[in-house]
Amino acid sequence: MRVLVVGARGLVGSALVRAGAAHGWVGLDRAACDVTDAAQREAALKRYRPDAVVFAAGFTDVDGAALSPASAGVNAQAPGEWAREVETWFFSSNFVFDGPGPHDPTARPRPGSVYAEQKVAGEEAVLAARGHVVRVGWVYGPGGRTFASTVAARLGRGETVRATHDVLVQPTHADYVANAMLALPRGVTHLAGRAETSWYGFALAVHARVGSGRVEPVRADQLGLGPRPRDARLAPALLPGCWER
Numbered sequence: 001m002r003v004l005v006v007g008a009r010g011l012v013g014s015a016l017v018r019a020g021a022a023h024g025w026v027g028l029d030r031a032a033c034d035v036t037d038a039a040q041r042e043a044a045l046k047r048y049r050p051d052a053v054v055f056a057a058g059f060t061d062v063d064g065a066a067l068s069p070a071s072a073g074v075n076a077q078a079p080g081e082w083a084r085e086v087e088t089w090f091f092s093s094n095f096v097f098d099g100p101g102p103h104d105p106t107a108r109p110r111p112g113s114v115y116a117e118q119k120v121a122g123e124e125a126v127l128a129a130r131g132h133v134v135r136v137g138w139v140y141g142p143g144g145r146t147f148a149s150t151v152a153a154r155l156g157r158g159e160t161v162r163a164t165h166d167v168l169v170q171p172t173h174a175d176y177v178a179n180a181m182l183a184l185p186r187g188v189t190h191l192a193g194r195a196e197t198s199w200y201g202f203a204l205a206v207h208a209r210v211g212s213g214r215v216e217p218v219r220a221d222q223l224g225l226g227p228r229p230r231d232a233r234l235a236p237a238l239l240p241g242c243w244e245r
């Protein structure tokens with residue numbers, strides 16, 4: 001089966017390319033194929049003739065999505081455009097839900113931000129075209145700029161990191177996501193790590209490895225971020241958790 005990964009330079013996309021390499025999966029980064037450009041999409045489909053596309057591109061700055069005119073194109077419009085041409089697996093987000101979790105794949109999304117609304121629109125268009133949706137959250141791993149890598153860098157410089165103690169998270173390693181994707185799960189799938197903690201707990205785990213700096217617990221409303229779900233945990237949580245790693 002010929003599989004094409006678009007958005008292949010991101011955290012999840014690069015893990016997919018690593019895992020899929022042995023199966024002949026091909027990855028295209030934004031420079032090779034801008035997913036919002038119809039001509040580039042057609043050229044990629046003509047050149048690689050994939051049986052399946054894994055759509056790992058995304059405008060992933062949650063607060064920035066409300067401000068950038070480019071965000072809707074990649075999060076909401078392009079996924080359906082690809083799915084209408086080729087069987088497509090679209091990466092969506094746990095942020096399509098609000099509390100209380102954990103949320104089942106059949107639960108009705110309740111988006112609370114522009115980013116989440118865009119992801120819901122992307123999901124609906126993909127499913128209407130008989131494509132598939134994979135929701136993830138709190139992904140960490142090599143190569144990307146993630147909560148874990150940012151915290152590790154700051155602690156390494158001896159800084160104090162503030163992390164919320166009142167939001168539950170399911171840290172999920174990108175390599176586990178990528179390995180689970182080799183089966184190309186159909187319909188709507190949740191890929192989440194089994195071990196739950198708070199951002200504060202996650203930061204403490206990073207601190208235990210880095211050995212310097214300090215982690216300070218805060219409430220979510222003390223960080224001044226844009227709208228976030230109160231509880232976006234995904235069910236079932238099938239993947240190994242960060243503590244098991």
Ligand SMILES: NC(=O)c1ccc[n+]([C@@H]2O[C@H](COP(=O)([O-])OP(=O)(O)OC[C@H]3O[C@@H](n4cnc5c(N)ncnc54)[C@H](OP(=O)(O)O)[C@@H]3O)[C@@H](O)[C@H]2O)c1
Binds near residue numbers: 030036145
């Ligand atoms: N990481 C998480 O915790 C998390 C949580 C929930 C959902 N997700 C979803 O999972 C997917 C992958 O996330 P990620 O963590 O791998 O994000 P990421 O590291 O930010 O990667 C996203 C990739 O999409 C690419 N991209 C953006 N616009 C594009 C365009 N118009 N055409 C082609 N490529 C484009 C980016 O290219 P550049 O490298 O050139 O910028 C980047 O490589 C996204 O849909 C995201 O919303 C991730």
